[in-house]
Amino acid sequence: MVSGTTRPLQRVAERLIHGACRRLPADVRSERCREWTAEVSAILNDESTRPSWLRGLRALAFCAGISRAVRQLRRSALAGSRRSTNSQWRSGAPRTRPSDMAVRICAGLVVWVVVVAGIITVLIAYPDPRGWPFLLVVALGIGFDAYCLADIARASEARYLSRRTWALLCLVQIPLGGILYLCIGRIGPARPLSPNQTRP
């Protein structure tokens, strides 16, 4: 029964890891891929994780972490290769800064278009003018939240809580979480990564 549930999960997890590894530099890609695949099977076969479905969850959480790890490894490898100029990137791999920014701007635009389209749709579907202040409040809330999330995404660190916890807090407590983050949790936007800088 265990192998019946873990095997598809193993396949899914391996595919996720393969996908993440493709963004790594070619010289470490296959080794990392093998390493992490072995870890997934260790997680899925860990008898000490008691309810057996928890192993699956752990494996998926592991994969999510791997994609974050790949981002960081990639960033530090890029910083290193800029120093030594022998870059081993596959052709067409994006350069760090400008395209990173472009991706974020595009994501921001998409979010805004979706929000505006949503508001327009609701306005058309709900022409009662008494509802508008409510909609305005909702729109302001979403906008403020988007601002806070973008700020968290840009920051390299936050105070007291991890960035992810802050983001969650912002989402759950729509005005309060964001206000708290801006008041006490904010450190500032990430410094541009200099080659010899190490992230904590």
Add this chain to the structure above:
Amino acid sequence: MKLTGRLERVLTVLVADPAAPHYGYDLMKATRLPSGTLYPMLARLQQEGLVDSEWEDARPDAAGRPPRKYYRLTAEGARVARLELAQVPAARGRTRHVAARPAHGTHGNAW
């Protein structure tokens, strides 16, 4: 090397038995760190020559289990880790109870 809470946890686990090899999942369980934090940290430690890695030999009794990559402290790494950990004020007492998830909880009570 800046000693952050997370790095401290990893070093504590590694230094507890410097000769013992650890694989990633092992370390994740012992440090309660997610993979997204642990692997970049290990890579950095490896780059600085404090941690070494090796592939386990394919064991016949492993029954199809893929070989794992093991990490362990180098001699230099053990020395640096002991030095760094010794500088942590005992008052912070991070070894056990802070290992539980909300690491910086004392200041976060505002909400």
